[in-house]
Amino acid sequence: MEYRTYRGERLSEVGLGCYGVGGAYGAKDPDQFVGLFRRAVELGVTFFDTADVYGPGEQVLGRALAPFRDRVWIATKVGASEGGKPDCSRAHIVAACEQSLRRLGVEQIDLYQIHFDDPQTPVAETVGALDELAAAGKIRYYGVGHLSPGRVAEYLVAGHVFSMLIELSAVARGALERTAPLCRAHGVGLIAFSVTGRGLLTGAIGPDTAFGADDIRRLDPLFQRARRASGLRIAGEMRKLGERYGKSPVQVAIAWVLAHPNVVCALTGPSTVVHLEENLGGSGWTIHADDxxxxxxxxxxxxxxxxxxxxxxxxxxxxxxxxxxxxxxxxxxxxxxxxxxxxxxxxxxxxxxxxxxxxxxxxxxxxxxxxxxxxxxxxxxxxxxxxxxxxxxxxxxxxxx
Ligand SMILES: NC(=O)c1ccc[n+]([C@@H]2O[C@H](COP(=O)([O-])OP(=O)(O)OC[C@H]3O[C@@H](n4cnc5c(N)ncnc54)[C@H](OP(=O)(O)O)[C@@H]3O)[C@@H](O)[C@H]2O)c1
CATH class of the missing domain: 1.20.120 (Four Helix Bundle (Hemerythrin (Met), subunit A))
Structure with missing residues (x-):
């Protein structure tokens, strides 16, 4: 595993996320992730991401990482009240942070990220609450994600934003034009998520792969019609390139993400140790500039x-x-x-x-x-x-x- 130093902090190039723990890609036994996260630490992963809305994600991550707390970064997210309504008010953020700290079993969250836009709350109020939490030592840094470019700009001007979450893979490149230039202009690092294209770039998904009723990919436009066909053609190119480098398609997909300026960490969310070990091989080598x-x-x-x-x-x-x-x-x-x-x-x-x-x-x-x-x-x-x-x-x- 290679590491990137950003604002004096050393983060593993590949990080792990908990979206799958909450069953986004089909129901899973949350306990299987405890061993997976510990194996990731053994293999050098130091950045882990979850959210208050990822089912048992915070509890499982907290339990898995408790023995290694001083070696890892724990990032989580806030922004929706019970029932899913966006809420970035001061009252909600302060209360939600206490709950996340309790579920994670930690005294401080390394990175607290705004997960959703709340058009009813002024950005100044949200940023004020985050600064307050940082001053109290409850969080070290805060970041943003899932926001329109206009809203990102407001946060970048109003607050001390550490990082921005963007979906980035060869099959989801919209953020490269929409928000990445803004972050670059403000010197803000990018944390890329779904870097395997939610599995589409791994070679494990074909034109006829069907997803269970509880798997978000059943509805996700990335897996429908012309978009899936296009994604599979891109996956084919990753495979061809990988053959020349002795790498698997997903390792090329992750190295491609890491080749972008300002990317601090590439987040993936496998649920098996075999997939984890394969994905970590996306770090430690580079794709040649001509390729x-x-x-x-x-x-x-x-x-x-x-x-x-x-x-x-x-x-x-x-x-x-x-x-x-x-x-x-x-x-x-x-x-x-x-x-x-x-x-x-x-x-x-x-x-x-x-x-x-x-x-x-x-x-x-x-x-x-x-x-x-x-x-x-x-x-x-x-x-x-x-x-x-x-x-x-x-x-x-x-x-x-
Ligand atoms: N997705 C979002 O909307 C979102 C938003 C903000 C932040 N995040 C954070 O970013 C993290 C990473 O995003 P993600 O979970 O969407 O990542 P991802 O790794 O692109 O997608 C995970 C899916 O890809 C499959 N997969 C991964 N590696 C594979 C491999 N080598 N071979 C075959 N299949 C493979 C997994 O299958 P298996 O289960 O079979 O391994 C799983 O179904 C999240 O967990 C979350 O913490 C996500």
Whole structure:
């Protein structure tokens, strides 16, 4: 394991997370992670991440790391009240920090991260609470994650932000353009998460891999339609490159993340020791600059192809009749893709997203058809407009390009 020194702190290049402990990737026995985290410490991992909303993640991590407390960093997150409503008020943060300290069984949290945006609370109030906790010794540093670029900018100006959490892998590169430059400008380090593409870049997932009802990847747009196909093509490139270096696809995927400026730590979340040991091999070597540049070209071409395919998919979904067994996943895909392609702002799709989310346990076809009709009316014209822009020369309605 290699280490990076950032603001005088030495962190392992690869860190481990607890999202899977809470069952995000299918139900797991939380106890299996105790041995996994201890094996990680033996192999040199010093950075561990959890959250107050990752089921038993804090308790399991605290228990596993208790014998090594002075050797490891423990990061956790705050920002949602009971019931999942965003809450970054001073009162909530101060109370939630006490609860996290108790669950982790520690006297101080090394890194306390804002997990969700709370539009009702001014950033100054949240930052004030975090500074107070730092002054009291309850936390050493604080960071932010899952925020819009505008909100990140507010935090960077108002507070003493140590780090920013971003999703980063070869199949999820949006943050490189959206928030990473802002952090770079402020000298703030990036903690990258889901660096294996939630398993997509490991070679273990194929075009027909099905996920259980309790696995978030069943709904995650990354694993649907053209996005999964694109991800698998990228995984194929990682495999080819790995063959030249004697590395596995996931080791290339992690080394690719670590090659980005300002990345302080790459977080992965395996649930088996075999996967853990493989992933730690993403550290300790580098991809040659020429290969990185070639990958970059390939990823840009892949983006172009995916963008065209997704516009066509959005047209087909919005114009067609919703298929009951697929409507829920398709509508989530539409909402995320509209934002990703810059065809809608996040605030524009949030009302439909909230309506959808309450239906996830019981997707009533009539309600889904109503949401589908609303999205069709609101977004089909803009999608069609983009689609006509994508037409080859001579076929475009406007005769452009
Ligand atoms: N995901 C988020 O939204 C999010 C947000 C903020 C912070 N974080 C933090 O970042 C951490 C890392 O993110 P993540 O958990 O999404 O990481 P990840 O490692 O990209 O995804 C974990 C998934 O990938 C699979 N996987 C990992 N390595 C594998 C390998 N070598 N071979 C086959 N499958 C493999 C795991 O399967 P197995 O279980 O079979 O090993 C698991 O299903 C989280 O645990 C959390 O602490 C995550």
């Amino acid at each position: 990185l540049a070639a990958l970059d070209c390939l990823l840009k071409a892949e983006d172009e192809r995916l963008r065209r395919e997704q516009v066509a998919e959005l047209c087909a979904i919005l114009e067609g009749e919703p298929l009951p067994e697929q409507a829920f996943t398709d509508l989530v895909y539409v909402l995320e893709t509209l934002v990703e392609l810059g065809l809608a702002e996040e605030q524009q799709v949030m009302p439909a997203f909230r309506q959808l989310w309450v239906l996830r346990a019981d997707p009533d076809p009539t309600e889904l058809a109503r949401i589908h009709a609303g999205l069709q009316e609101q977004f089909l014209p803009v999608v069609k407009d983009r689609s006509s822009d994508d037409s080859p020369p001579g076929r475009s309605q406007r005769g452009r390009r």
